[in-house]
Amino acid sequence: MQSVAKIRLADALVKIMEKEGIKYIFGHPGEQILPVYQALRKSSIKHVLMRHEQSAAHAADGYARASLQPSVCIASGGPGALNMTMGVATAYKDSVPLLIITGDVSSNLKGENVFQNIDVNAVFKPITLQSHLIDDPDQGIEIIKKTFQSLKTGKTGPIHLNIPRDILQKEINPSLLDESVEINIKTHWKDINQVKRLLRKSEKPLLLVGAGVLWSHAAGDVKSFAEQHQIPVATTYPARGVIRENHPLSLGLLGTRGTQRANYAGKNSDLILAIGCRLSERTQKGLGNAPIIQVNLDKTVLKGNINIQADVKEFMEKISPTSTKNTEKWLHELQSYNKVHKIRTNYDKTPLKPQMAIKEILDGIGSSILVNDAGSHTTWITLLMEVSEPSSLIFSGGFGPMGYGIPAAIGVSLARPDKNVVVVVGDGGFQMTSQEMATICELGLPIMICLINNQSLGIIRQWQELYYGGAFQVKLENPDFVKLATAYHLKAKMVDSPSEVLAAVENGLKLNKPLLIEIKVDKNEDIPLPK
Structure with missing residues (x-):
């Protein structure tokens, strides 16, 4: 009887990812993960070489949010793995389904304080749903398969697999x-x-609709239910656009930075149906004393008066x-309470006001997907943008790291090649x-980067001036951004x-090519702070 040729765990891992429909892996190679890279050479999966492991996680995050499918990022052990933690924590706070794969030193060296050895799983445990150390190749296959099932059907969020280099090279029976x-x-x-x-x-x-509606592919169900029963809809930030x-x-965003009509509805409703959201402290600012029915697969976030631990789509059915x-x-009452805080955006003098710059960006991008970074520009986008489609505004609301926008846009662009992708980022985050x-x-990639240059960490300067006795260490002596972008072979221009x-x-x-537009704005303009 002819024996079946065995395959390495690294090759089996790649084959499982192919079967699961993974098209891209975002990563940066290093010594401990090289067996997987060897397997990827023969794979249909395309590896995207990011320039930093944090960016690999952000790019995978953007891909997942834009495609509404799990995404994969990969790094080596030690420094590579730890560089990735910012992006993983970002995905964790926003419940984004990522598979994070890290290599590690060989299993016989674990805990021996050798070169690049650190307890990676201990670091990843608080920022993932699960963090597994795979120390047996046969069991590893089961863990990998269960991971993909969890990412697709369980509560959403990142799952981490840490695999020592020698385990990646051990052989398994392909029948597994x-x-x-x-x-x-x-x-x-x-x-x-x-x-x-x-x-x-x-x-x-x-x-009250959260991003769980998107991950359960229930946006259409929610819209149909709202229209059938004529029930108004407010959203959390990551769910903006679930209903145009x-x-x-649509009442728009509820809570901190929410519309006045959404917050009025939240405080005057007699029943709130909170679907696929975690009722964060920012969302709760827009709620009153009405009983809350909360629906979420994640038991840890349930805090309503009545809690249903279930998939949103099943619940809607x-x-x-x-x-x-x-x-x-009730709808007439809400329609009459249509107080809108008018934001002036029309100025004819320089220096250019940032709110006018943001308004012109929004007027110009049409149906593009907008990827937002963290900074004072975020407030203007929140207040001025009308979101018309699910997943057309991509932003890390739960963690809000500076530097999210550009790498996330790479994932978004690969996930949605049918769409233009525009990043708005401040000079600090950039x-x-x-x-x-x-x-x-x-x-x-035809990504347009709109760089808002106010020569400072603007929102931090504003807080310092209000509460800490004046600005300190927030002025940025910036490079020539146009020359920098040109050095990277992007087309670039400055407007002011x-x-x-x-x-x-x-x-x-119209260029349909990588482009940077530096937009110089008034460095002294403040954002309106929430009440």
């Missing part, structure tokens, strides 16, 4: 690849009839036939991951006057 595995997804439906009773009685219901924000039932009261009076312009150019931004953005999109 065909064996099925099962995971136990806990659900809790016992209060569903009470939910239906409350819905039937409610005269002022409110749907100019829809008659169960409650959709429920009869509800006429909400015409310089944290500007090296990824090399990746953008190498791949020829009203009306120039709109023309630059519209013309830039």
